[in-house]
Amino acid sequence: MHKVIFDTDPGVDDAMALLFLVRHPEIDLVGITTTFGNASIETTTRNALYLKQQWEIDAPVSKGSGDKYAAGEEIHPFPNHIHGDDGLGNIGVPDVVDVPLDPRTAQQFIIETVKAHPGEITLVAVGRMTNLANALKEAPEIAGLVKEVVIMGGAFDVPGNVTPAAEANIHGDAAAADAVMTAPWKVVVVGLDVTLKTAMSRATLAALAAKGGAAMQLLDRVSQFYIDFYDDEVTDSMVVHDTCACVYVVARELFTTRSGSIRVMTDSVGxxxxxxxxxxxxxxxxxxxxxxxxxxxxxxDAENVMKLVEETLIRH
Structure with missing residues (x-):
């Protein structure tokens, strides 16, 4: 079993990734920490609580920082045109979700959980790296206690998706990402080089919704707005960026990796x-x-990644 803290900014593809983690038999989801990115920290936290409620998830939800790692840095505009005004495809998420938050901040939750389970926690981060960087700054010793950090973000040998240079999660808090990449823990970056090769069609989602119960039916509804956005790039389909990082945790043999030190440019056009x-x-x-x-x-191996995703999403 892989003990996972899911650091996320729900977000449509975050929702699919969360359901994958909940339904995969080798994943023990021990916590959900929220970050800003696809929407404000208030909206992404509300969305995490909503998905926890709707999908009856036991893992606690802890709210992260709404500010970037470097004090005073301006936050980039939120991509409402991709994820909708409510962050979940404009399905009409209630303004208030009656589910309690964990009283700890996201960075406190990460620090305390990692220390309670040394060598066991995998951090799967699919939004801005702010919470991870803040946790490292407060307790640098956790770098030696985390099993692995798996990140959805970055673009190495392909162009970015928010600028020619940058992918959205990294661009959204570049200083935090650089701090995470250069820390003395094991990091795996699952970026656009591979995620753009994975897509799920509207028809496949509908077929899964027919088999996967109410949880998949909700995911199908959440995803329609996102598929409409992606239609110019992958016809009538959505790229499953964040779920790829989750797949890596349980099926790393489906990925080809390159080893070496990683840095993130933190200013200018890059x-x-x-x-x-x-x-x-x-x-x-x-x-x-x-x-x-x-x-x-x-x-x-995009074909087998998507096969695993589909098999997992319809598990009960």
């Missing part, structure tokens, strides 16, 4: 660009010296 120095490349003395070697996913 803000949010992820760069990797592959292991074995030699340069003169530079800011790349002494950094931990991390894994970047560069290819994927």
């Amino acid at each position: 803000e949010g660009k992820t760069l990797q120095k592959p292991d074995g490349m030699r340069f003169g003395p530079s800011v790349w010296d002494g950094l931990p070697s991390q894994l970047a996913c560069v290819d994927v």
Whole structure:
């Protein structure tokens, strides 16, 4: 069993990723921490509570920071045109969800849970890296206690999706992402290099909704607005970005990785660009010296990833 803390900004593809984690038999979801990104921190936290309620999820929800890692940095506009004004495809999520929050902040929840289960917790982060960076800053010792950090974000050998240089999750808090990439823990980056190869059609979602009960029926409704947005890129389908990171946890053999230190550009036209120095490349003395070697996913068996996603989503 993989003990997972899911750091998320629900978000339509976040919702699919959450249901995958809930329904996969090898995942023990021990907590959900929220971050801003697809919507404000208030909206993403409300959405996490709503999904917890609707899907009867036992894991606690803890609210993260609504500010970027570097004090005073301006937050980029939220992508309402992708995820809807309510963050969940404009399905009419109630303004207030009567489900209690965990009293701890997201960074406190991460720190305390990691320390309570040394070497066992996998952090799956599919939004801004702010909570992880804040947890590291408050308790740097957790880097040696976390089993693994699996991130949906970044673009190494392909263009970004919010600028030519950057993918949205990394661009949204580049300083936090750089802090996470360069910390002395094991990081795997599941970015656009692989996620853009994975898509689920509207027809497949409808078929899964017919088999997967009320939970899948809700996911199908949530996803329609998102599919409409993606229609120019993947016809009548949605890219399953965040779910790819969850699949990596249980089926890493479906991914091809490249090892090497990773940095994130934090300003100018390259803000949010992820760069990797592959292991074995030699340069003169530079800011790349002494950094931990991390894994970047560069290819994927998309057919079998999607087969696993579909099989998992309809489990009861």
